[in-house]
Amino acid sequence: MTNKLFSALADLFKKHRIVFWYDSKKELRKDYESLKFSDIEKIELNNNQFQVKHRILREEPDQKFLLYHEGEAPSDLDNWLLDVQLASDEFRTDQSGIWLNELGLGVEFTDIINDHAVFFNAAVRREKLKKMLRSDDTQNAVKIKMLAVCAASDPRIEDILENLLTESAIKKNEKVNLIENSGLENFLWDRLKLSFGYGSDFPGIKDFIIQLFKSCYDMGLGNDSALNPDALVFLKRWKDSVKHQDAFETLSAECADILTMEKDLQKRDISSLEEIDCFELVDRKILSDLAKNVVEQTISSNDRASLIRQRKLGYWYKSYEDLYQAIDYGARFIKFLEEAELSIESIDDGLTKYTNYWYMLDQLYRKYIFHTRQSGQISMLKALSDKVENLYSNNYLLTVNNNWQNQVDQCGSWGKTNLEFQRDFFRRQVAPFLKDKKKVFVIISDALRYEIGHELHSRIRQEDRFDAKISSMLTTLPSFTQLGMASLLPNKKIQFSGTHATTIFVDGKSTQGTENRSKILQDAVKGPARAMRADELLGMNKTECRQLFREHDVVYVYHNQIDATGDKKESEARVFDAVEDTLEELIKIIKKLVAANATNLLVTSDHGFIYQDKVLEDSDFLGADISDIDALHRDRRFLLGKDLPENTGMKSFTAKQAGIEGDMDIQIPKSINRLRLKGSGARFVHGGASLQEVVVPVIKIHKKRKSDISKVGIDILRRSTSFITTGQFSVSFYQAQPVTDKVHSRLLRAGIYSKDDKLVSDSHNLNFEFASENPRERELKLRFVLTHKADDLNEQEVYLRLEEQEPGTSYFKEYKSERYVIRRSFTSDFDF
Secondary structure, three states: OHHHHHHHHHHHHOOOOEEEEEEOOOOOHHHHHHOOOOOEEEEEOOOOHHHHHHHHHHHOOOOEEEEEEEOOOOOOOOOOOHHHHHHOEEEOOOHHHHHHHHHOOOHHHHHHHHHOHHHHOOHHHHHHHHHHOOOOOOHHHHHHHHHHHHHOOOOOHHHHHHHHHHHHHOOOOHHHHHHHHOOOHHHHHHHHHHHHOOOOOOOOHHHHHHHHHHHHHHHHHOOOOOOOHHHHHHHHHHHOOHHHHHHHHHHHHHHHHHOOHHHHHHOOOHHHHOOOOOOHHHHHHHHHHHHHHHHHOOOOHHHHHHHHHHHHOOOOHHHHHHHHHHHHHHHHHHHHHHHOOOOOOOHHHHHHHHHHHHHHHHHHHHHHHHHHHHHOOOOOOHHHHHHHHHHHHHHHHHHHHHHHHHHHHOOOOOOOOOOEEHHHHHHHHHHHHHHOOOOEEEEEEOOOOHHHHHHHHHHHHOOOOEEEEEEEEEOOOOOOHHHHHHHOOOOOOEEEOOOOOOOEEEOOEEOOHHHHHHHHHHHHHOOOEEEEEHHHHHOOOHHHHHHHHHHOOEEEEEEOOHHHHHOOOOOHHHHHHHHHHHHHHHHHHHHHHHHOOOOEEEEEOOOOOEEOOOOOOHHHEOOOOOOOOOOOEEOOOOEEEOOOOOOOOEEEEEOOOOOOEOOOEEEEEOOOOEOOOOOOOOOEEOOOOOHHHHEEEEEEEEEOOOOOOEEOOEEEEOOOOOEEOOOEEEEEEEEOOOOOOOEEOEEEEEEEEEOOOOEOEOOEEEEEOOOOOOHHHHEEEEEEEEOHHHHHHOOOEEEEEEEEEOOOOOOEEEEEEEEEEEOOOHHHHOOO
16 A cells, blocks of 8 residues: 555655645554655644644745645635645545546546546556546546547547447447446537537437438538538548548448438439539449430530549549449540541541541540449440440441441552551661661560550650650551561561461561571571560569670560450450550560660550450351352451452452562451351451551650659639638639640649648548640639638638648648638628
């Protein structure tokens, strides 16, 4: 006992020079007498108060004193040392006193101890509370910290509430029960009323949760709500917390069911739901209606883009990103095709229009199909998919290639156009590097059609210090792998094998396999050259890559993912997945080569392809029966043979007309028709003369020494007044430049702050990614909701602040700010 007394007294003397001890039950004299202090004088009070007072105040004003009295404390009127006692502290040995002493709390906190004895019964709780307490704590501050101990949180009402909501989500009530058993529940409801305006005839955590979600939904609609705007600020903070996301999702789903949100949302126009982010059903409603609106063309491009941009900032966007992307790409495809003029005046006219504009239709279609499949929501998008597929197959792909076929039919000699011809690739693209004694790497990705190359070109340029230029190239005919790969090698003479039509010879040497291609390169270069597979390169370490660079003047790297996937019937439907994988892998290859000191890189392809996601009909196949034709090779898109009979549904070329040597005849189904073949896939095809098959990219890549990436600049547009006069405040932001490959988007956090850096509004994460050249389309209007903290700042300055996160850290630094003054009329305090 003596040791505990000594320790408790020592703590009191850290704060006070004089400590009073009234031993009301006369039980502790022996303990008092046994106490020994090196720097504290003990005095027993026994009708000597005046003498003691003179000594402790006049004679020894710096000495510490323990003043002990055996018995009850005198009344205030009879207490000659009352003034000293009030300026000092009292050591109490009743249970309440012991706890107060242990916690370092004054006698003014006695009622808290007595009213909440259950809380203080546990030493663990007292210890946790003691660590939180500060010398200037008020009674309310102490009670909030007691709530924090019960809720196992930091002593802020928002943190306490978050933990209680998380407990509710997992159907437990230990923390709430402890609060109730400790007699703190009424204090909790009072704090929730003060903070959020919560009131109820049946207060409880579940009741609060329901009010919270309903109020935030009502506020989003612009309706009156039970809770105040601080509830919306709290919900935004709560759902954005990684720690509490599971709880938010669980309780959101439960409240959506209790509040019959599905029924309510049925009657809402999606334009009114743009900023509401408390229920997953809101995104489902928006996506469902948005898809219908796109099909029926009842939503403008600007409204669609604005809606999707707003939803992109929302909590549920990641869960539905592919659906939003699919709808956006589908809408853009429909709009682009509406405005496209598909006539073709000549071969060169068709190639120019395709490489300048029309390729985008193939790209938008590919992106739509990819994201639709990734979303897994095939049924939901069925109407839009049917429309996109019908427009792509009939209004675009068939139409443009029928028009193109009219020009191909008049073509007597393939390859003589304004585009570079594939046979000239080595002479025109590779040889100039070697002539200047520069090393060059050539990456050949099988079936990388032009529109995919265009996306790759953009992705390369988005990388820091990487520059790239894209041009187009016309493939040889038929547009199939063996001939395309041969045409990209140095060549004077290309011809088909007499015995196996798909084996191609360059200058008398077989082009099958990387070993034969290496020999052809070495003979042409008269020096070290190599052909290799992409997986071999990717398997090399940095030292091996650098050795590859040092020891060779030219390296051809063969990559095959798109064609390998599309050429198999069982996997052709996944060809657009393979495209995405290819783009990522090619970037990886390019970076690996650059890291090995390669400075000159070319990316190209052997051929393109046609892919239609629909189930093909009889009309998609050539009507004529070709089963009796004596051909050396048959494919979905071409025939090879000698003296092939003429067919009105096929375009015939001799080898010479196709720009290659030999006496082989080539026949290609017109437009996009397929030949009937057993066992092979028909949706992914190549070998023909369609624009999608014969136009491939040539990308030249160069690594710069200096960084060339920047971010868009953002301005806060000044209003006509700098005063904030209501609880909601709207402001516009302006993105100074459009987003391009080299000028990237900027992600900022926006909020209104007091002079002492306290957030007094809700906070918004903003992604400035406008790509439009039109300045008006790069404005973003935002509404801030002020919290109750702003009520105390009337006629004071506040700051709208944009902050940017330091990469790889949780630290935000100020990007830009604007000063405002809160000036709210007293009439805004009333509800009418």
